[in-house]
Amino acid sequence: MPTTAPKVPWAIHLTAADHRFRLLAFDFDSGPHGADVAAGDAHRLCTVLDELGVAHLHTASGPAGGQHVWIRLADPGASADNVRTLAHALRQHYPSLDTSPLTNPATGAVRPPGAPHRNGGYSLPHLLGTALSNTLKRMSSGAPNDVVEWLLARHPHAELSKHHDHPRTVRIIEDQAGPHLDRPRRPLSNRTQALLGTTPTPGTDRSALAHSILLGMAKAGHSLLDVETAVASAPGLVRLRDDHDRGRDDTTRQWQRALDVAARFAPASADERAPVDDELDHVETAVMADPTRWARPGGASDERILHALIVLARTARTRTLDVDVRRLAEAAAVAASTVSRRLRVLMGEGWVTRVNEGSGTRASTWELNLASIAATQGEPAPGSGTGISRPLLAHHTHDVWASRTGLGSAAARIHWEALKFGKSKFSARRGKNMISVVSEATGYATATVARTLDKFRDLHLLPVSSAITSIEPMDRIALSLGVAGTAAARASRHLIDRELHRWWTEELEWRSRRGKKRGVRATPPGALALPITAPARARYGRFPTGDDGRADYRTARDVVGTSLGNVPSLNSAAA
Template sequence: MLPIVADSCDVGQPVLGPGVSFGGGSYSPSSAQSVDRYTGVLPLDWPARVDFEELFLALSPRDEIGVDTLSADGEWRHVYKPQSLPETPPAGPYAIYLANPLGRFQWIVFDFDSKRGDTLVDVATLLRWLEDAQLTYVIAASGSTGGRHVWVTASTPLESALVRSIAEAAARRLPTLDHGLLCNPGTGGVRPIGAPHRNGGRSQLQTPLDEVRAAELLTPATCRNDSDAFVRLLLIIDAVPASADVRIRRIGAPVVEVLTDGDEGHRLPGTPNLTLDDVTYQLLTRRPADDKVSEVLASLLTRLALRRWSWLHIHDLLRDKRHREGGLLHACTDAGTGSLRVVLDDKDTRRKLRRQWERCVAHAATLRQTTESAEWTEQIAHVVSVVEDIQTSADAWPERWASESGPADRAALDLRCLLALRSGSLRLALDVRRAALATGYGRSTMHRAQDRLTLDSWLTARESDGPAGVTELLPIAPKHPAYDSELLGEGGGTQRTPPPTKERREALVTRLQERLSAGRADLFSHGRASLGHAGGLGHHVGRTYQQLVEHAHRPMSLSELADRTGYAPRTVARHLTRLRNLMVATRAVRVVHHECPSCQARPGDKCRTAQGRLLPGRGTDQHSVRQV
């Protein structure tokens, strides 16, 4: 039985709100009655026809609705802006918000888009789930293109977390479901039954055919859908295995974090790769098919996100008309009548493109980075080979990095090698601020180090349109006169076959990461000693420490450290003493085994047997004292 509100009117007279129209007539309470218009209570004696637009205005969970806006050409832009709740329905397209100001949903609307496939199959599947969960529903045809809206009303407002879980679970199993409106309680809205569509036609009731019954199911007070039924719905949907051909967008935690860096907006961490392959360039410059406009934009932005582009790079693409009419067409226009599209102004274009960019960056962060094309494999193999040559040549010339500016120069070179391995490109756009943070040096120091590396032919400058300087690692690095590739190379067997590219790349990345991490420790970069603090050990001591970290699996002798760092033995000994005083390094004790087969002596003792008996003189086999 429908609820009744009685005031000064006759007992049993139902109240919906003053002036609510039903078809040709209208319903008004007695003139002596003062009733809040938005009561959400329906009358008992419904007329034969129901004005659903008035019904939704009366049941609106907010005091505002979203109204579509017109372009300069008089076309609907499909951009809904909030307006105060009107007394009468707007003449153009508008949407009713699904959640109240607290973010709790009054309606769950499953929006099926015919552009994604056959909506009727997915609607039938959803209806089975709803009936199993004992939930009532109302179906409406959203327009003339075959889309469907399935309205499910909640007796009490639902938490957004529960609604989002239901929407994501259903989207993984229903390919034509557009679940984005259920994931955003702030702006999620749907055109109500009876509201006009921007391309013509109106949203029409389909099930149930009895409009009075449909009005009861759309009203929270009479729908009889409690919160437990929605929990059952979630359990029922999750019990159904997801189809193999439906991509699951969220797979646990993102593989790569998403950064937000001031004006650069959302981006993936790493150095941007500004060179485009043929496929990405064609997506950017060629006009997409009319039914692939949004798909091309999503594919293009995802590719650019994986290349570590930022919002500033994406925004610059709008300057070229070919880009606006090519891959960015979806962001610069709205769907019009037929194949015609409505051009957006610059402000709306930027807002729409930035919204799509942030979505694609978040999606790119969840993608696995192990899928590599043949082109990428060939490119990364070349980069790994060049970095190996650079590192081998740099290690063979230790005196170059033992000079006053040597540690900063080597850190700048190692950082560029690491970024090249990560990005798969020898051409790098690296500003001095990020270089300073990554190496532990100052910005001016990194700037001068880049100039010195360029003069020594380790790097070469390239043209740059952005704030960061672009440099390229040279494939042929300078070599020390004593460099011998046969002596220093590390072969993979008797035929000197190198290991696979992936293993070589991972080993180089690990080695460079450990070296840079050790070099930027505060112990070495805390400045000179003063009255205020003890100061750091300096970056030259840090170079010695880097060698100890790199060969932490075995002890190193003083002479080996001197050969690898390029410092004199006295300098290396002084570095080790300072490290030992701070308990960063320790002296390794190694026993020199001799030829006494049964010697049980401790270090410093004469050779003895297990019974404690001194061995007789045996010439060169006998040691008077065991050495350490």
């Protein structure tokens, strides 16, 4: 670091020379999804960190609404592989998260607090005065490296597909035109051509735009010479052109980066899709073909569970998933017992098949069935539901829709359709009565819809008139209703339940061994010397028993909660 900070935008690396992460910087980008989504994602992650007792700093990255959340790690830091796994897991929960700084240990960097933004303004903490000083003081010692494991445990996720672990057979070759993939050169896709002609608006992540373009060119078999020609004039590559004009030409390095990604696991574009993409589109379209079917008792949970499975399947690139009911419950924001019951209903209707029963600590294997299209009423229009699962699930799983103390799952479905109605200014819906349209779309009685819409207006969850269009943020409504943190509490309960089950399973295995047995000494509570993936008996010792020799689950639950370093919130959530 220089003695005086630069007056131009600057960034710091997250790793040391050994490529182990000493800093975690979660960068929530406002470009793709908007400032509200970025702020909401950052707030949700900060809530989880607060519940875990992890010191962190939340900053506004600049004028466009992007957010940064910083964690300092104690020595020796976290490994690049573990942080990469965490980044991909969190991306499934926070759509605005930019994973690139956390997946590139060699060059990953983020602008720190105080650094200027290229469009004006600075990266500034949300805290001020004493609160800021206290937070920085807490961060000075560094959080345990186990925080990576804690965050993984609190965020159910689909594992990366196996093909992500090994390079594909596509080679990178070099000739007179420069490096390119060993494949025939073909015209650029419509999407890549559109991005090339896109002039970035203020607040757009120009680096991400350039990378998307280079990735599309790489997959089309284009060469470095093609890229250099495009950089000279293409509006979408203005970032690389500006770098060149400043004497810091980064085109070759960025092209090599795009080639590496394309050769291994570049995501399929709209005109280069894997069969699983079409299959999941087929299933999603079937789910959305007749939304009124989900107005039945338990139907709202069925709908959420199916959308959660679709989102996980799209991330894992497969229709077959290993997922236990608790992780699926967290993804769908319903109770684990409800997931268990409703999966049996969905099996009976042909939506899913249980390929393998769960055993011990291993989750059951579930498959989304293509035959589910037969369960819909009529043949839907092609692609009518494509791509809706992720935004719909993000809406339906908000704490404000908590089943018992919140507004409820039926209200979530009504609110979703009411928002669609409000946005359809030029559609055939306009001019119709909102109550009748929402009732028709959801399957609920008009009286139910009318009462629910009135409640929304009282809470400012819907505009009360065309002149008053502001909507109260759902986070604030959840706080006023006393349901903020419901999802986090559910995750805390499930985390302890999984640990208890794992601990008891290992205890039974230990007791069944032949020969002389040696016990283990438990890790002192709060020391956290072992990661959460370590053997449970090594973390907690021997499973506690009562005077009658039976398992003492109450004591065991307290031991697990204390060892995880989250006594207040975990114990209250488990109560």
